[in-house]
Amino acid sequence: MELLEQIKIEFKNPTPIEYNSIRNTTGWDKLDLKTIEKGLGNSLFSVCLYHSEKLIGIGRILGDNSIYFYIQDIIVVPKYQGKGLGKLIMKKVMQYIDNNANNNSFVGLMASEGVEKFYNKLGFETRPASRPGMYMINRKVR
Secondary structure (H helix, E strand, O other): OOHHHHOEEEOOOOOHHHHHHHHHOOOOOOOOHHHHHHHHHOOOEEEEEEEOOEEEEEEEEEEOOOOEEEEEEEEEOHHHOOOOHHHHHHHHHHHHHHHHOOOOOEEEEOOOOOOHHHHHOOOOOOOOOOOOOOOOOOOOOO
């Protein structure tokens, strides 16, 4: 049986512990469980992929559900990458956007270096230098 046939798709947020675990596979900054729980509770849409009852992929959408949609946390556990799971997650994410976005709604995402071609194939464009995107990470000393 092919891997994709063994995948269970659930349209829900992962638990904070699952989310923390899958983030750890990417080397992303650590977050405390209360912060994760609050953040996940503000998702517009989430999709989780499970294999043998273990979370192996996620995708979320944040935004106002009308004008702005931000795709976040497209994560596939490294040992499962390159098997079509990222495409499956994005298919489900884009179905939600297609069903909920209006004409001229903005759909944005931030991606890791080296995955531009993946998103280009899905219709996303790299932001031109004349329209820079910006970000800030709030670092609190404890």
